[in-house]
Amino acid sequence: xxxxxxxxxxxxxxxxxxxxxxxxxxxxxxxxxxxxxxxxxxxxxxxxxxxxxxxxxxxxxxxxxxxxxxxxxxxxxxxxxxxxxxxxxxxxxxxxxxxxxxxxxxxxxxxxxxxxxxxxxxxxxxxxxxxxxxxxxxxxxxxxxxxxxxxxxxxxxxxxxxxxxxxxxxxxxxxxxxxxxxxxxxxxxxxxxxxxxxxxxxxxxxxxxxxxxxxxxxxxxxxxxxxxxxxxxxxxxxxxxxxxxxxxxxxxxxxxxxxxxxxxxxxxxxxxxxxxxxxxxxxxxxxxxxxxxxxxxxxxxxxxxxxxxxxxxxxxxxxxxxxxxxxxxxxxxxxxxxxxxxxxxxxxxxxxxxxxxxxxxxxxxxx
Amino acid sequence: xxxxxxxxxxxxxxxxxxxxxxxxxxxxxxxxxxxxxxxxxxxxxxxxxxxxxxxxxxxxxxxxxxxxxxxxxxxxxxxxxxxxxxxxxxxxxxxxxxxxxxxxxxxxxxxxxxxxxxxxxxxxxxxxxxxxxxxxxxxxxxxxxxxxxxxxxxxxxxxxxxxxxxxxxxxxxxxxxxxxxxxxxxxxxxxxxxxxxxxxxxxxxxxxxxxxxxxxxxxxxxxxxxxxxxxxxxxxxxxxxxx
Numbered sequence: 001x002x003x004x005x006x007x008x009x010x011x012x013x014x015x016x017x018x019x020x021x022x023x024x025x026x027x028x029x030x031x032x033x034x035x036x037x038x039x040x041x042x043x044x045x046x047x048x049x050x051x052x053x054x055x056x057x058x059x060x061x062x063x064x065x066x067x068x069x070x071x072x073x074x075x076x077x078x079x080x081x082x083x084x085x086x087x088x089x090x091x092x093x094x095x096x097x098x099x100x101x102x103x104x105x106x107x108x109x110x111x112x113x114x115x116x117x118x119x120x121x122x123x124x125x126x127x128x129x130x131x132x133x134x135x136x137x138x139x140x141x142x143x144x145x146x147x148x149x150x151x152x153x154x155x156x157x158x159x160x161x162x163x164x165x166x167x168x169x170x171x172x173x174x175x176x177x178x179x180x181x182x183x184x185x186x187x188x189x190x191x192x193x194x195x196x197x198x199x200x201x202x203x204x205x206x207x208x209x210x211x212x213x214x215x216x217x218x219x220x221x222x223x224x225x226x227x228x229x230x231x232x233x234x235x236x237x238x239x240x241x242x243x244x245x246x247x248x249x250x251x252x253x254x255x256x257x258x259x260x261x262x263x264x265x266x267x268x269x270x271x272x273x274x275x276x277x278x279x280x281x282x283x284x285x286x287x288x289x290x291x292x293x294x295x296x297x298x299x300x301x302x303x304x305x306x307x308x309x310x311x312x313x314x315x316x317x318x319x320x321x322x323x324x325x326x327x328x329x330x331x332x333x334x335x336x337x338x339x340x341x342x343x344x345x346x347x348x349x350x351x352x353x354x355x356x357x358x359x360x361x362x363x364x365x366x367x
Numbered sequence: 368x369x370x371x372x373x374x375x376x377x378x379x380x381x382x383x384x385x386x387x388x389x390x391x392x393x394x395x396x397x398x399x400x401x402x403x404x405x406x407x408x409x410x411x412x413x414x415x416x417x418x419x420x421x422x423x424x425x426x427x428x429x430x431x432x433x434x435x436x437x438x439x440x441x442x443x444x445x446x447x448x449x450x451x452x453x454x455x456x457x458x459x460x461x462x463x464x465x466x467x468x469x470x471x472x473x474x475x476x477x478x479x480x481x482x483x484x485x486x487x488x489x490x491x492x493x494x495x496x497x498x499x500x501x502x503x504x505x506x507x508x509x510x511x512x513x514x515x516x517x518x519x520x521x522x523x524x525x526x527x528x529x530x531x532x533x534x535x536x537x538x539x540x541x542x543x544x545x546x547x548x549x550x551x552x553x554x555x556x557x558x559x560x561x562x563x564x565x566x567x568x569x570x571x572x573x574x575x576x577x578x579x580x581x582x583x584x585x586x587x588x589x590x591x592x593x594x595x596x597x598x599x600x601x602x603x604x605x606x607x608x609x610x
Contacts, residue, residue, distance in 0.1 A: 002587070018584065018604045025584055042562075043581035044549065051579070053540045060550040102579045187559040188549075193429055205503055244430065 197222035198251035218278035225273025397513035403476035446480035448528035486517035
C-alpha cells in the first residue's frame with residue numbers, strides 16, 4: 001500500500017503511516033469519488049501463491065487466517081445486525097474487508113474530524129459527546145460485543161457544518177473487539193494501559209484468578225468511567241502514585257480520587273463504574289439514564305486537584321493530557337450557537353433499516 | 368536468571384505494580400560505502416533515539432521498565448569477509464549508553480562492492496538475538512536501514528567466507544520459520560512481541576518479506592535520505608502505540 005497506488009479499487013490518497021496504530025498501517029483512500037479510511041493489517045499473512053514453504057507451514061498460516069476471518073466476520077456480522085438503529089451511525093464499522101496477495105485490508109468511512117478537541121467543549125457539548133458515545137456502546141453491548149480498547153484516541157469528534165447544533169462522537173477501531181466473556185488469549189488481547197479495567201490488567205498478567213469469562217462488557221464500563229472523567233476534567237482520576245494506572249490502583253484496593261469539582265451524582269456514578277467487581281458497575285443503560293442532564297457535566301468552583309505525581313492522566317508539567325494530544329484525527333473547528341439537543345434514548349431494537357454494506361473478497365481466485 | 372531477575376538487580380522500577388514493559392531493539396545498519404552520505408545521520412539518530420523514545424512515552428504517560436539496544440552493522444561477505452558483520456551486545460539504557468555510543472560512533476562506511484549486500488545475514492542474526500523473556504509484556508523490534516537489495520541467504524560465496532556465522536538458516540523459507548507466525552512451531556521470535564521495520568528499497572528481498580512476513584512494515588527508502596524525523600516517529604509508533 002503506497003501513496004498513489006490502487007488497492008482493490010481504492011486509490012490511496014495519503015502516505016501510509018502507523019500513527020496511533022499498533023498492528024496495522026493506515027491511509028486515506030478514494031473510490032468512485034468517495035473518501036475512505038483503509039487499514040492494512042500486519043497479521044495474519046497468507047502464504048504467497050508461489051510459496052516454497054513446507055506444506056505444514058502453509059497449513060498453519062492458513063489456519064490463522066481462517067480464525068482471523070471468522071472473528072472479524074463474527075463481530076462485523078453482529079455490528080451490522082444493529083446498523084440502521086438510532087445511534088448506529090456513530091459506530092464506524094467496516095464497509096469492506098478483503099485480502100490482496102498475502103495481506104488483509106479493512107475499509108471504513110472516512111470521518112471528517114473537528115479541529116478542536118473535547119477540552120474546548122462546554123457542558124452541553126460534553127453531554128452530547130458522552131451520550132452519543134454511550135449510545136454507540138449500548139448498541140455494542142446489546143449484541144454482546146466488548147469494544148476492548150475504549151480510549152479517547154478511538155473516539156473521533158465529527159466535524160459538522162458551523163450551523164450544526166452539535167458534533168457527534170464516532171466510535172472507531174473494533175479490531176480488538178470480542179464477544180463478551182470470550183477474549184483472545186492474554187498475549188493477544190488488545191487494550192490500553194491507562195484506560196483498561198482491573199480484570200483486563202490481571203488477565204494480561206495471566207493472574208489465575210481471572211478467567212476468560214470475567215472479561216465482559218463491564219470491562220468497557222470501567223473504561224467508560226475513566227473516559228467520562230477525562231472528558232469532563234481533562235484528566236484521569238487521581239490515585240496513589242505507587243500505582244501506574246487507575247486499573248492497577250483499583251485492582252490492589254486503592255481508591256481513585258475523582259475531581260471534587262464534579263457534581264456529586266457524577267462522582268457517585270464514576271465511583272460505581274470504578275468498582276473492582278465488574279458486576280457492581282452500572283451497565284450502559286444505567287449510565288445513559290444518569291447522564292442526561294447538562295448540569296451533570298459542569299464543573300463547580302475549586303482548584304484543580306491532584307498534587308504532582310498523583311494524577312495519572314496529567315502531564316507533569318501541566319498541559320494537555322496525553323490521551324488527547326495525538327497528532328490527530330481528533331480536531332474541532334467551531335460550534336454552532338444553538339443549544340445542542342441531547343440525543344434521545346433509542347427505543348428497543350428494531351430491524352436494521354438497510355442491508356449490509358460489508359463486501360467480502362477473501363481471494364477466491366486463490367488456488 | 369530471567370531477564371526480570373537481572374533487571375531487579377540493576378535499577379528500581381518507578382512504576383512498580385503496573386504492567387512492566389520490556390523493549391529490545393536491534394538496529395541492523397548497512398555500513399557499506401554507498402551509505403556514506405547517510406550513515407552519520409543514521410548514527411546521530413540512533414544515539415538520540417533513547418531520549419526521544421523516553422520523551423514520547425512520558426508524553427503518553429506510559430513507561431518502559433527496561434530498554435535495551437543492540438546494533439548489527441553489515442556489509443558484504445562476498446566483497447570483504449573480515450568486516451562483513453559487526454555485532455554489539457545488548458546495551459541496557461541508560462546505564463550503558465556510553466558503550467552503545469562508542470559502538471555506533473565506531474561504524475564507518477566502507478566496502479560492500481556492488482549491490483546486493485549481506486542484509487539477510489544481519490536479519491538472521493537479529494532474529495537469533497537473546498531477546499528479553501521476562502517482565503509482563505515485551506516489544507522486540509528489529510529495524511533495518513539499508514539502501515540496497517540483499518543477496519539470498521547462504522550463497523556459496525558468502526558461506527565460503529571464514530567469518531560467515533555458523534548455523535544460519537539455509538534459505539528464505541527457513542528464515543521465515545525462525546521469524547515465525549502465531550501458530551508456528553519453530554519460531555525464535557515471540558509473536559506477540561515482535562516487529563520488523565524496514566527502511567529499505569522496494570526491492571528483493573525486502574518487498575517480498577514485507578508482503579509475506581507478519582508484523583512487518585516496509586517504508587521504502589531512497590538512498591541518501593537517512594533516518595530523519597519521520598522515520599524516528601515510525602519506529603517509536605511501533606513501540607508506543609501497543610503498550
